[in-house]
Amino acid sequence: MAFLCSLIAGATAFPGSAQEAPSPTPRPLDNGLPPASPIVDQLLQRLSLEAKVGQIMVVAFSGDTPTSDVLGLIDSQRVGGVILFQDNVGRGSPERVRSMTDSLQSRACAPQGGQGSDPGVPLLIAVDQEGGPVVRVGEAATLFPGAMALGASGSESLVMRSASAVARELRSLGINVNLGPVVDVNSNPQNPVIGTRSFGADPAMVGRLATAAIRGQQRAGVLAIAKHWPGHGDADVDSHLALPLLAHSRSRLDMVESPPFRAAVEAGVAGIMTAHLDVPVLTTGESANMPVSLSPKALAELRTLVGEDRLIVSDDLEMGAIVQRFGTAGSALRAFSGGSDLLLFRRDAVQARRAHSEIVAAVRKGSVPMARLDASVRRVLRAKDAVGLLSDVPADMDVPESPEIVASDVAQQAITLIQDGQMLPLRSADHPRICVVQPRLREIAGQEIVVPVTGPATLADAVRALHPAIQVVEVGLDPPRPERLAASECARSAGLVIVGTYNTGMFASQPILLDALRLADVPIIVVALRLPYDFSVVGEIDAFVTGYSMRPASLQAVARTIFGVSGAAPTGSLPVPLGKSYPVGYQYPTPDAWLFPQP
Structure with a gap:
């Protein structure tokens, strides 16, 4: 019986409850996946074709x-x-989330059938908690x-x-996979889907910071x-909707897109997620417009990069880039037979069951060798073992920091x-009233994921905490x-306006709004x-300032900087170029006003 399954054996308790189930103990993963324990092959031998x-x-x-x-998918498939x-x-509270993940694990740990049945195998529970x-x-x-x-x-x-x-927060909730970091180089300002999800536009910097992110995350278990190999940063189409074309040469990929993925592998990353992209230089000889995520040739190249022990993970198999041509089940079979180890499905259980049936049939017919399936299942089980789901292993002993302090x-x-025309930082006494113009939160919800927050939800909330006398106008x-x-x-x-812009280049009326504000003849x-x-x-x-985010900590930091609060000097530098005058690394000289802030 798997280690975690033997621990929770039907438990659904959450941390702090009287019947709390012991948490799996992760291995230290900051140097990559450790060698698999014997239970991996023992468990593999006990699984039926359907369970594999x-x-x-x-x-x-x-x-x-x-x-x-x-x-039903947990029970039957x-x-x-x-x-x-x-x-x-x-x-929901941490207790509610942990109760959910414990209940899912308990369900997965229940063996199916009678004597000789498939053993219970604990789940990889994943999220995209990129920030x-x-x-x-x-x-x-x-x-x-x-x-x-x-x-x-x-x-x-x-x-x-x-x-x-x-x-550490995710692990305490029973989540053992975070699908990140994003190591795409955001070389295209018009990219509709990456943008601030990327560390920036410099491949070396992206690789350096990705290395730190991987080691920090995996050290915490x-x-x-x-993601998203071979690099989604220069796409001008959202692959959720259609298939982007990246007509780059091999030398261009080697120079820009590939270095962060090589750095990720050197950092010991557990796996790499593919992107649904048409990159002809990687699929030469295959049918036209073949997504690299489904291409045996491209996936073989990725396998060479990651080695035999790491995971190749598909992106969502229900995305428009692939389903319009291949369907979800067909895409799943192509991704797996081409070389992927983990197949991600969104919410279509019918398609997930169909994909399961088609892959089972392909293995039975011999069109996909059993050895190919066993290799992927072994990698999956090894990943589960690495986070303490299959065997008891030593944990990272680092003392955790307060996540709120780190986020701040x-x-x-x-x-x-x-830019600053000697406006910042503001002295509240000089500006008894301030107008704040900001986009409506419900419209932001159509552009990024909005969840309940503790702290300011809008720019006006953050400004009001430091200067109560504000007027607010919300716009689309x-x-x-x-x-x-x-x-x-x-x-x-x-007499003064602070205006929050949001992806201005994508919305024609935002620059016109700024023209209207200039007619008011007040500082902007x-x-x-x-x-x-x-x-x-x-x-x-x-003046122009950015925090690259609408999360509460970022809004608070922006407001603190605008008003010159102690310790709030604007020390960030540009991670992407904004024309020749503002290259990557540009940093505005910090005025003395921030060095000697107002009380």
Whole structure:
């Protein structure tokens, strides 16, 4: 019987309860996956063909309670993992989330059938807790800024602290895989899906910080999966919707996209996630427009990079980039037969069961060798063993930091001042009233994952904490003329305006809003709430500052910097270029006003 299964044997208790189940003890993973214990091969030999195929599948469900569909996939298909999304764990206490993950593990640990049945095998439980715009766990964990904020800090030690803090919180919730870090190089300012999820535009810097993130996360006992190979940073199409084309040469890939993935492997990453991209140089000789995620040739190249013991993980197999041509079940069979070890499904249980049946049939017919399946299942079981799901192993003994303190440090060290016409920091006494113009939160929810927060949810909330006399005008991301006029009147009435922009280059009316504010003839301070590229389109203003994130810690850090609170100097540097005058690494000279802040 698996180690975790023998511990929880039907328990569904959560931490702090009288019947709390012992937590699995992770191995120290900061130097990569350790050698597998004998239980890996012992367990592999006991699994039926159907259970082996189940082990390479990771499935999902809707709502805050496991559905009959997902429980059926655990019971009947013996799936190897569950991936959680914001509707599962965005709300609720740590106790509730841990109760859910314990109940899922208990279900997976129940053997099926009678004598000689498949043994219970504990689950990989995964999330995308990247920070910034992509988070799944809300109220039960600390919300961190994203990778680009860390890139602006340039600090490997801060990245390692952040990754460790996030991982420890996840591990306490029963989550043992965080699908990150994102190691894509964001070389395209118009990229619709990566942006601030990336550390930045410099391959060496991305690789250096990815190394720190992987080591910090895995040292804390949570598997890291670097993504999205071979690199999604120059895409101009969202692969959730359609298949992006990257018509790069081999030399370009070697110079820009590939270095961070090589660094991830050298750092001991547990696995690499593929992207649904058309990269012809990697699929030469195969059918046209073949996604690398389904390409035997491309996946063989990735296997050479990662070696025999690490996981190759598919991206979501229900994404538009592949399902329109191959379907979910067909994509799953292609991804697996091509070389992937773990197949991610979203919420379509019918397609997940169909994929399971098709892979079982392919192995039975011999079109996919049993040895190929065994190799993937062995990697999956080895990953489970590494996080203490199969055998008792020594734990990392580092003393954990307060995650709230770490998140605050990340947010503050990220703050980047790009322009200042001697406006900042503000002295409250000089500005008795301030107008704050900001996008509506419900419209932000269509652009990034919004979960319940502790602390300020908006820019105005953060400003009000330091300067109560504010007027607030909320506008759409593409504000119509009446909203622009209301914002201009607010600015004129107050005498100074702080305006929050959000991905301005994607919304034609945001620059027009700034034109309307300039007509008010008052000082304008722009805060880019996500992408720093907003600077390129805002026009003439008095100051521009960004924290690369709308998470509470970032909003607080922006407000502290604007008002010159002690310790809040804008020390971040640009992780992406904003034209020739503002290259990667640009840092505004810190004015003396921040060195000698007002009380």
